[in-house]
Amino acid sequence: MTRSLRDKSVIVVGAGLAGLTAAVELQKQGMAVTLLEGQERVGGRVLTIRDGFVDGQYAEAGAEFIDEDHEEICRLIRSLRLRLTPVLREGFGFALSSGGRVRRLSGDGMWKRLAEQLAPMIRAYRLSEQRWDGRVAAELGARSVAEWMKSRRLSKELREMLVGLRGFFLADPADLSLLSLVDQVASGSPGKGGMYRIAGGNDRLPEGLAAMLSDRLLLRHEVLAISRSKQSVRVRVRAGSQESWLRADYVILAIPATKIRTLDITPALPPEQAAAFSTLRYGPVTKVLLQFDRRFWKRRNQPLAYGTNLPIGALWDANEQQKGRQGILCLMAGGQASRATRTLASRTGSAGLVQTLRWLGAPGKQAVAMRMVTWERNQWIRGGYAVFGPGFDPKLRSWLARPCGRLFFAGEHTSLRWQGYMNGAVESGFRAAAEIQADIRFR
Ligand SMILES: Cc1cc2nc3c(=O)[nH]c(=O)nc-3n(C[C@H](O)[C@H](O)[C@H](O)COP(=O)(O)OP(=O)(O)OC[C@H]3O[C@@H](n4cnc5c(N)ncnc54)[C@H](O)[C@@H]3O)c2cc1C
Missing domain, CATH: 3.50.50.60 (FAD/NAD(P)-binding domain)
Incomplete structure (x- = not known):
């Protein structure tokens, strides 16, 4: 051969x-x-960013987490004698904002509630063996998540969560097909097993x-x-x-x-x-990496990562595996949040972004360093990753x-x-x- x-x-x-x-x-x-x-x-x-942060810290401006069931990449990493470091052991929560108040909710609980609402469609999709060339996929693929939301009596929290999922799908409900959502929920909530980064940088x-x-x-x-x-x-x-x-x-x-x-x-x-x-289509996404002189977001038994419906998108601890008193917080603003975050950052700098984090215990002062990468502006990529929209x-x-x-x-x-x-x-x-x-x- x-x-x-x-x-x-x-x-x-x-x-x-x-x-x-x-x-x-x-x-x-x-x-x-x-x-x-x-x-x-x-x-x-x-894209690992190594310059601009104090004390030799670094963070990921592009792809970040490797899940424990990502077998091929894990094997490749081992074959190069690289190591995986476990991160975000408390998993993801949701931080949902309405009327100026932000409530923290369990990630697992919210995904379960969403799965209940989608149950008949998930069953039909599974019966069709998850094919994308069949009738079930054609029906679900032609509708947006926003249209489905309009046709259902969903709780306020679920609606807010569905907006918050733009930090994951990189698309707002109007730009995401119902098929993509059903496909994801049929395979379980993301990151429910262990999550890792490559030691030393991806x-x-x-x-x-x-x-x-x-x-x-x-x-x-x-x-x-x-x-x-x-x-x-x-x-x-x-x-x-x-x-x-x-x-x-x-x-x-x-x-x-x-x-x-x-x-x-x-x-x-x-x-x-x-x-x-x-x-x-490819989803717009801006990642902002904010370094602070202490990890004010770290609390016993609280997740270090949240999906949110805030204009700054999802957020998480970006370098818990690194030494030092300082810590980097990552904001991942997908879909329309990408532009909102960029606008906020250009008008108010890191101070405006920090203002939106008071619910997380953010101190009233600025970050010590900030880096921002917008992927739809990268001429070699033009977006974060592929999005299957209703079109x-x-x-x-x-x-x-x-x-x-x-x-x-x-x-x-x-x-x-x-x-x-x-x-x-x-x-x-x-x-x-x-x-x-x-x-x-x-x-
Ligand atoms: C902000 C962000 C967060 C992410 N988070 C995660 C995560 O947590 N976990 C995860 O697993 N994945 C994540 N991803 C997705 C992950 O980054 C991608 O799925 C993966 O890296 C894509 O690899 P690829 O080889 O398909 O494409 P790319 O990495 O885009 O590689 C394509 C290459 O082609 C080059 N190129 C383009 N046009 C030409 C041309 N005409 N001639 C020559 N070269 C060209 C580009 O410069 C580029 O280097 C994230 C992505 C983004 C943007």
């Missing part, structure tokens, strides 16, 4: 976790691999993978166009002011759909596949991952079980590598 792979070449586009995983895996199998990355760093949406994983590729990785190489034929694939690449064509037997596109739809692909993708990439036809979902001749697709958005997660990106990288191996071995 390895002999036939040895005379073959592959170009992987995008050095996020999906592209890095696929490239390392195919290189191990003996293929000639070239990994092209537009930015001057690897990792994509994994960027150690992409950097460890990149080190295995050495000169096969080309940074600041942006792919602009793809030309496919029966025998090979060519890609047009821009590096500085130079443009050139590279050829390989196979290409894996491990870049977000927002970028795939800007590529000039000839011959064009099948219409369903082109429609899948062009109608997939996306669920039966197109399988087209996001379907190979087209010698062109293969990987990335968080292609994963069925772990979309939106690093584990989905890693799994999709292994999947694309396995598809190419199968194409060579079984052709």
Whole structure:
């Protein structure tokens, strides 16, 4: 098997976790691999911020938590001899605001109440074996969560929670399909098992993978166009002011759909596949990392993480595993909260953000350091992660991952079980590598 792979070449586009995983895996199998990355760093949406905080502390401005059932990424982490540190052992709570008052509620309790309201739809969805190409998915996929909320007598708390879930889905109820919500609740509440970060920073994983590729990785190489034929694939690449064509037997596109739809692909993708990439939305999200001289949010038996319906989004302790009196609080403002948080921060700086945290015991003073990253403004990504809104036809979902001749697709958005997660990106990288191996071995 390895002999036939040895005379073959592959170009992987995008050095996020999906592209890095696929490239390392195919290189191990003996293929000639070239990994092209537009930015001057690897990792994509994994971004550990190490500068700007006092006392050597750091925090994640992109992907943060690894759940205990994220098997592929956990295995990959172990294979690189990296360690996982358990965090947020008290889980997530909800902090729901109405009329100027903020009430804290149990995370498990709220998810259970939501599951009760969705029970008939969850049952129908399970009976349809959770397919996205069936009648149940078509009905649920065409409605937004906001429409469903209008049609039901839900308690005020549940309505507030559904707004608060924009910190998780990166979409407000009007922009999220009922199918996405049912799909999530049918598989249980997120983070209900153990949650972890990579010791030393999540960027150690992409950097460890990149080190295995050495000169096969080309940074600041942006792919602009793809030309496919029966025998090979060519890609047009821009590096500085130079443009050139590279050829390989196979290409894996491990870049977000927002970028795939800007590529000039000839011959064009099948219409369903082109429609899948062009109608997939990405959720806006701003992460704010606020460092304080003490962890005022730490209280015995209280969660260190909350989903909220406040304009600052969800929040949690961003570095409980690090030493020092100081601590970093992360605000993750998804959906419309992304803009609200940015506006608040630009008008009032960290003081305005801290004002919204009084319910958490925030002192009346400013943070000692602040960093803010807005992902929809990142020209290489254009959003946080994929969101299935009511404008996306669920039966197109399988087209996001379907190979087209010698062109293969990987990335968080292609994963069925772990979309939106690093584990989905890693799994999709292994999947694309396995598809190419199968194409060579079984052709
Ligand atoms: C704020 C935030 C919080 C998150 N929190 C979590 C979390 O707690 N847990 C979790 O598991 N996941 C989380 N995620 C999701 C996680 O980050 C992603 O699922 C995962 O990292 C995506 O990896 P990827 O390889 O699919 O894509 P990316 O990481 O986006 O990699 C794609 C790469 O392609 C490059 N690229 C784009 N266009 C081109 C081009 N034309 N030519 C060359 N290169 C190009 C980009 O520069 C990028 O490096 C979070 C994401 C965000 C934004």
